[in-house]
Amino acid sequence: MEPIFPKWTNRIPLYAGIGVSLLLIAIVTGIWYYFSPKFLAVGYEPVQPIAFSHQLHAGQMGMDCSYCHAGVEKGSFSPIPAADTCMGCHNKVKKDSPRLKVLRDSFENKTPIPWVRVHSLPRYSHFDHSAHLTAGVGCVSCHGRIDKMNTVSMVSPLSMGWCLDCHRNPLPNIRPQSELKNMIYDPHAEGYIPLNDPDYKDKLIQGPQACGACHY
């Protein structure tokens, strides 16, 4: 008697078993790899209205972060400097440079420079710069080597999992209060132990993990 199904159909379960499991693995891996903020957010490098180089200002000339971002130790956010701050030097240095035209126009017309924000959190979560600095987390821990960037890009995913990694185990990222804005200082290489630092001795070195700590 002629069989209803040809012989090769005997292998369908085998092929289907391998194929479906491969497909599942591919889907899971794909979502794990591509749907993470490590892929979707890291590396964001928008074109800014002025080609301001942190590599030149903070790197080569060694200007402190808070020369421009003044008030970051006291406020929740790190302010973008006013055009006044830039013009403090650039009313003499490179004062006719065409690359600074946007700055001069902004200064004269009292209009804001349309900087593009690089690091921004969803509005349902709150981040306080001053609290992190007081606790001993330096700029470089989240923003990376800004002093090497010509154009600022995101190096951290700013995801909730990434926040919690440090909130659960903050000790490796704590540095002395004097080295907060130091881009080169490595607390691990220096053998720094926060628990022996008089600044942190009586404090609980533990980030809050309650929902309400950030989502309020």
Added chain:
Amino acid sequence: MVQIKCNNKLFSSIIGATFLSLTLIGCRGQKSENPPILPIQNMVEQTSFGPQSKNEFYKDGRAYRPQILGTVEFDKPKTDKRLYEGKEPDSTEHDPKWVKKIPLKLSEKDIQRGQAKYVVFCTPCHGYAGDSDGLVTQRAGGVIRPSNIHDKERLALPVGKIYDAIHNGVNNWNMPGFASQLSVEDKWAVVAYVRALQLTRRATLENIPADIKAKHGWSNKQ
């Protein structure tokens, strides 16, 4: 055999398509001008305005509104000319009489804070020791000429004038003012640190308190 060959073709094309799409999508950390994608959009954007955010309602687009004319500052009125302007109360606009003594009580901690603020705001031009050899000065190559704080004229400056320089700037913004970056206490702390820096090259044994001299066995006769 024909069937196997056909499968090979299919297999290789699937592999090829996968690799092609992977290279087109890119890897983690690749630089991109496109803003981060947030797959879940619930309440990511809200109608309230954050710090330094945009508000298209106003012509200049700022959600922060500049102070309108006649705005009165909250808190106590700043009438103490000595503290807030570094001038004696009887000085006038054209004839400023600078205070000679810092009108605040400063501890060693304040001077350390002054040092921290000096390092941030002054060293780029004036240099760590005040010799006007900061990295910005060196790079600008003569376009800016910050004063050397160890000059004879700078040594003779009353503290009120130094305070005024930090607060309002000098010579038509040749040195910018730091009124918005530094609080009143911070500015006086910087003044104290500048004085301390000047002392590092002018101090004599007479400046050292007697008990410290006795402790180290220093005497005036050396």
